[in-house]
Amino acid sequence: MKKYAIIVAGGIGSRMNAEIPKQFLPLQGRPLLMHTLEAFHNYDSHVDILLILPKDHFSDWQQLIHTHDFQINHQILSGGDTRFDSVKNGLRAIDQEGLVAIHDGARPLISAEVIHTCYETAALRHNAIAAVKTKDSLRRVLNNENHAVDRSEYYIIQTPQTFDVQLIKQAFATAEGTHFTDDASVLENYGAKIYLVEGDYANLKITTPEDMIIAEAILACRKK
Ligand SMILES: Nc1ccn([C@@H]2O[C@H](COP(=O)(O)OP(=O)(O)OP(=O)(O)O)[C@@H](O)[C@H]2O)c(=O)n1
Numbered sequence: 001m002k003k004y005a006i007i008v009a010g011g012i013g014s015r016m017n018a019e020i021p022k023q024f025l026p027l028q029g030r031p032l033l034m035h036t037l038e039a040f041h042n043y044d045s046h047v048d049i050l051l052i053l054p055k056d057h058f059s060d061w062q063q064l065i066h067t068h069d070f071q072i073n074h075q076i077l078s079g080g081d082t083r084f085d086s087v088k089n090g091l092r093a094i095d096q097e098g099l100v101a102i103h104d105g106a107r108p109l110i111s112a113e114v115i116h117t118c119y120e121t122a123a124l125r126h127n128a129i130a131a132v133k134t135k136d137s138l139r140r141v142l143n144n145e146n147h148a149v150d151r152s153e154y155y156i157i158q159t160p161q162t163f164d165v166q167l168i169k170q171a172f173a174t175a176e177g178t179h180f181t182d183d184a185s186v187l188e189n190y191g192a193k194i195y196l197v198e199g200d201y202a203n204l205k206i207t208t209p210e211d212m213i214i215a216e217a218i219l220a221c222r223k224k
């Protein structure tokens with residue numbers, strides 16, 4: 001079955017507070033976004049990669065490709081105002097059937113194993129969402145009070161979130177809702193049952209500055 005990957009990197013990374021969008025920050029000497037694309041290419045070089053970028057950073061990316069002699073083939077598309085819009089732009093560019101993994105450009109440490117599990121499960125179940133159990137205790141805060149909740153009932157949701165192409169295109173043919181924090185919530189809104197698969201604690205989303213330090217450390221360990 002044809003495999004696609006939509007890598008969403010159309011955000012500005014406001015929580016990172018850096019001079020440039022976080023996806024271009026160096027990780028082991030190369031823009032972290034290059035690690036993300038490489039993970040999908042190394043998993044399977046036949047995956048069609050669609051990269052979503054902020055339109056006003058297209059030329060910066062071209063410059064980085066040149067500087068780092070980055071050879072992995074990919075199609076560049078323009079992002080939207082929200083992650084939902086960016087994903088929608090990516091989906092619009094796919095006109096064949098198959099499976100599509102939607103993955104945050106800001107998750108450069110994704111493993112081939114998790115990518116594989118997501119595509120394999122989506123081939124059987126039409127969707128597969130990477131998730132991990134929470135390692136911390138949880139409390140629900142409501143009306144100035146807080147109560148312990150059973151953490152075994154909660155999972156931390158990651159990407160890739162992988163889908164049957166036609167199904168997720170249909171689910172995204174809707175207006176954005178405030179409760180759409182990821183692609184699984186869009187599909188759930190469409191009425192589908194969601195399937196969770198084992199993610200990876202190392203598959204962190206680079207969001208705030210300390211995440212870069214953790215990512216550097218994980219990559220340094222992998223090199224050993
Ligand atoms: N309009 C947007 C917003 C986000 N994203 C992408 O969605 C992923 C997850 O979003 P997040 O980590 O929130 O990234 P930013 O929106 O860039 O960060 P912030 O919320 O701190 O501004 C990132 O790879 C980001 O580039 C996108 O493609 N288009």
Ligand SMILES: C[C@](O)(CO)[C@H](O)COP(=O)(O)O
Pocket residue numbers: 083104157158159181182183205207
């Ligand atoms: C899609 C996501 O990475 C799943 O954990 C997450 O929901 C993105 O959230 P953000 O608010 O854009 O950081």
